[in-house]
Amino acid sequence: MKRVVSVSLGSSKGNKTHEVEILGQEFRIERIGTDGDMARFAQMFLDLEGKVDALGVGGADIYVVVDKRRYAFRQILNIVKKVQATPVVDGSGLKHTLEREAILELQNSGVVDFARQRALLVSAVDRFGMAQALAEVCPNVVYGDLMFGVGLPIRIRSYRTVRWIGSLLLPILTKLPFQWFYPTGEKQEKRTPKFGWAFQEATFIAGDTHFIKRYAPDRLDGKTILTQTLRKDTIAWFKAAGVERLIATTPVMGGETFATNVMEGVIVALLGKRPEDIAESEILDVLKRLDWKPTVLDLSGDSEQPPEP
Template sequence: MKRIVSISLGSSSRDHRAEVEFCGEKLVVERIGTDGDLEKAIGLIKSLDGQVAAFGMGGIDLYLVAGEKRYVIRDAARIAKAARQTPIMDGSGLKNTLERRVVQYLAERLGVSLPEKRVLMVSAVDRFGMAEAFDAAGCRMVFGDLLFALGIPIPLRTLKGLRRIANAALPVITRLPFTMLYPTGSKQEENSPKYRAFFEEADIIAGDFLYIKKYMPPSLQGKIIVTNTVTAADLAELKRRGAAMLVTSTPEFGGRSFGTNVIEALLVSCSGKRPAELTEADYLELLDRLHFEPRVVRFG
């Protein structure tokens, strides 16, 4: 049985294993968290290299994006280089496609009227396709990249402003230790409400779930959450805080939504192609053939 393993910088408390049927064959999908230990992640990949069908690289992106420009995160490149034989995916090849589709799904399948909806994207440079899709739908945006990643109390409200700041800052930021930018290990389990007003005024809260989880206020009454990589415990917490609905860009496997790195690894394994050979059209064809749809949980 083929094995897909996601090695994550995230908390080991979120580890999960599921047997799934995909493209007509049974696969084992597994997530192994390293509690923020970069060297442990590299060591695990080296030890499993050549023994598994594909790796996912979780808890970190290989690239951050601003418009047409991509910036490589130095720590992520170190992790990716550890895989010599087995293909490794961080989800970036698929993320742009999936996360545009989830915005379309909100409007066309769930009947959410998006024009003038107030959307807080906790981070946009790791989900630029989603940011562009919400903006194109006529939403009133707040991009929280400066607020939540850097602790700078400046909300960005336009894609133009986001691109300008990102293109100036990302060449430097991507060379910093990743732990300075993003919660890893046990920090992923902490909740320290911050910039509460931006959460409270939003109709839709979108983006990376660990940023949402870390900074969300006690009440999410009536909010729509658009994110990914949630566990059963996360669902219970969102319900307790009064969220109206959760939409994840990937479907449910064994009671949780895996990250795009895992789904990309599954699709690469299914396609029979090398990752570099897969185009956006290939991903779209695979997603349609497999009837991939977002996961929707209504809490009402």
């Protein structure tokens, strides 16, 4: 049995384990939260090295991406680069493939008509595949990087501007502590709504689950949300906020979804290669065989349970 473990800076309340067969191979998939404890987070990677088939970085990014250039968060990179015997992934491989394809699949299948949407992507540099795909199919997109990443009440209305601002700021920002930009541990459960007008203007809201929940207003009536990690309490929160449709980019396992870092770990384990040796075409080929499609949950009725694939 292959074992994939996501070590997360998030709350341990979200810990879970699931066993599943994928492309004829048995997998044990785990998520272990360290409650924002950076020292424990770092030690767990060393403790699990050589004992699992892939390790995922949860509740954090190693890289953010603008166009084709990657910028590493120095603090996180310094932790994971000590791990040599086991592949370590942060979901970047799927953010550029699975999440990009999810936008195109929603458009091509008619689930979402992006020509009629006003989209808000809370962070383009974090969900760069989504950002690039939205730039292709949606004429009205607001990228929230300056609002929710830096705290400035400035809408970015083109991906070209994201590239320009990113090239100026990311070389500096990625050298600062990661916790300055993303909630970890118990902070993931604390809501600090801001720039509510950006959410109210949008009909389609996309991005990281914690980012959206942390900054969104109490009411999101009639909105469609595209995100990656859906837990039962998260689904209940979005339903109570009035969200009409909730869409996940990752497949449902055990009634919930795992984050992109976990699912990238599954693909790495299936291919038996290190992430740096895997071509994008190989990831796309595996995704085609897996036939992972966006999970669409209608919250306007009584259902709060995502369907198993």
